[in-house]
Amino acid sequence: MSQTAQKPHLRLVPQGDAAPRVEDAPPEDPKAAVEEAFRRYAPLVASLGLRITALRDEIDDFVQEVFLRATRGIGGLRHQGATKAWLVSITINVARQRLRVRKLRKLVGLDVPIEYEELVDPALSPEDRVLLTRMYRALDGLPVNQRLAWSLRHIEGERLETVALLCGCSLATAKRRIVAAQKVISEAVGTEK
Amino acid sequence: MTTGTERNGSNDSQEIPAVVLRGAGIIRDQVAVRWPAGHVEIALIQLQRRRQQRRYKAAGAALSMTGVALAVALGFGGRIHDELTARGVLARPGAPERAAASAPKVAPAREVAAASATAPAQVVIPSPTPIRAEAQPATPAREGHLLQQRLVPRRQVAAARWVTLAGERRFGEAYGLLKQVPLRDLSDPDDLMLAAGLARR
Numbered sequence: 001m002s003q004t005a006q007k008p009h010l011r012l013v014p015q016g017d018a019a020p021r022v023e024d025a026p027p028e029d030p031k032a033a034v035e036e037a038f039r040r041y042a043p044l045v046a047s048l049g050l051r052i053t054a055l056r057d058e059i060d061d062f063v064q065e066v067f068l069r070a071t072r073g074i075g076g077l078r079h080q081g082a083t084k085a086w087l088v089s090i091t092i093n094v095a096r097q098r099l100r101v102r103k104l105r106k107l108v109g110l111d112v113p114i115e116y117e118e119l120v121d122p123a124l125s126p127e128d129r130v131l132l133t134r135m136y137r138a139l140d141g142l143p144v145n146q147r148l149a150w151s152l153r154h155i156e157g158e159r160l161e162t163v164a165l166l167c168g169c170s171l172a173t174a175k176r177r178i179v180a181a182q183k184v185i186s187e188a189v190g191t192e193k
Numbered sequence: 194m195t196t197g198t199e200r201n202g203s204n205d206s207q208e209i210p211a212v213v214l215r216g217a218g219i220i221r222d223q224v225a226v227r228w229p230a231g232h233v234e235i236a237l238i239q240l241q242r243r244r245q246q247r248r249y250k251a252a253g254a255a256l257s258m259t260g261v262a263l264a265v266a267l268g269f270g271g272r273i274h275d276e277l278t279a280r281g282v283l284a285r286p287g288a289p290e291r292a293a294a295s296a297p298k299v300a301p302a303r304e305v306a307a308a309s310a311t312a313p314a315q316v317v318i319p320s321p322t323p324i325r326a327e328a329q330p331a332t333p334a335r336e337g338h339l340l341q342q343r344l345v346p347r348r349q350v351a352a353a354r355w356v357t358l359a360g361e362r363r364f365g366e367a368y369g370l371l372k373q374v375p376l377r378d379l380s381d382p383d384d385l386m387l388a389a390g391l392a393r394r
Contacts, residue, residue, distance in 0.1 A: 046228040068242075119223075128219050131219060135213075135219070136220075
């Protein structure tokens with residue numbers, strides 16, 4: 001088996017930054033493995049979750065949920081080197097769940113509007129903050145799966161194969177979702193001045 | 194500004210407006226969160242798991258108690274209904290439906306007037322609840338906060354709120370609660386002491 005085949009395709013942070021150890025053995029102590037994963041990857045999980053969901057007030061709970069699931073499933077992890085990719089996939093699943101719940105709340109009128117401008121540094125220019133708000137509002141209008149696919153592709157810069165893997169769909173479906181989302185976002189944001 | 198699409202090569206090439214690319218870049222570069230590393234969260238996860246196990250046990254006990262209470266209540270309800278039916282206070286089941294089925298849909302006005310003149314006055318049948326209320330007069334409600342009236346210790350209130358927040362995985366609010374409540378009020382149960390100690394670090 002070649003070395004490239006062993007490496008996960010996920011590359012959500014630069015490879016030089018906290019590169020995971022590629023080990024074929026499963027973690028010896030699951031509890032210690034989760035603690036180690038938490039120390040190393042909690043900021044990654046939080047940032048990724050915030051960028052995808054924009055739910056700043058729930059980000060603490062979001063990270064807790066991800067690592068709670070990790071605690072439950074760490075026993076099934078076969079390769080310690082795949083911890084980061086595994087956590088990212090859990091993060092995407094939790095994000096999908098949260099976005100669906102939010103859509104449901106919005107449907108019944110229980111959704112609390114989000115101040116998207118508070119997500120960024122106040123020193124950012126007003127035009128950029130307005131653009132950020134328009135982007136997230138356009139993303140809010142998308143179906144959850146299309147939103148996830150587009151975000152992973154164009155915000156996180158993932159390869160199409162990785163997007164399909166994380167979204168749990170085929171490559172063609174991932175492309176279709178990205179194109180459909182792109183059309184809506186371009187109409188909502190791109191046409192405005 | 195380069196996007197991830199450009200870095201990785203575009204297999205889903207499509208005209209993306211520049212403003213959308215800039216918006217995606219703002220989200221990628223500017224939206225971030227500072228996340229402090231620590232062990233508290235892991236401890237809270239374990240705490241939450243223990244709480245969940247206790248909650249399952251409590252739910253099982255509550256369910257069985259509810260079943261018993263329901264069976265008792267239904268038994269008493271049936272006895273009261275039978276007693277009232279035997280005394281003639283309540284109509285037998287099926288009688289009103291038969292009367293309604295045999296009655297004409299539209300009665301002449303003269304018959305209605307005659308019937309109303311000869312019919313006895315309508316008797317209001319009291320429900321079983323007032324009879325029971327007369328037997329056991331309700332105590333007047335006291336003023337003030339319910340929990341204070343019952344003299345529930347503050348630590349139990351804090352524990353209940355903690356359990357609720359942890360059960361809903363609202364750990365951020367749970368942290369705030371731990372900071373608000375004095376540590377001496379968190380001496381029971383042991384989990385609260387553990388969590389408070391960890392939060393204090």
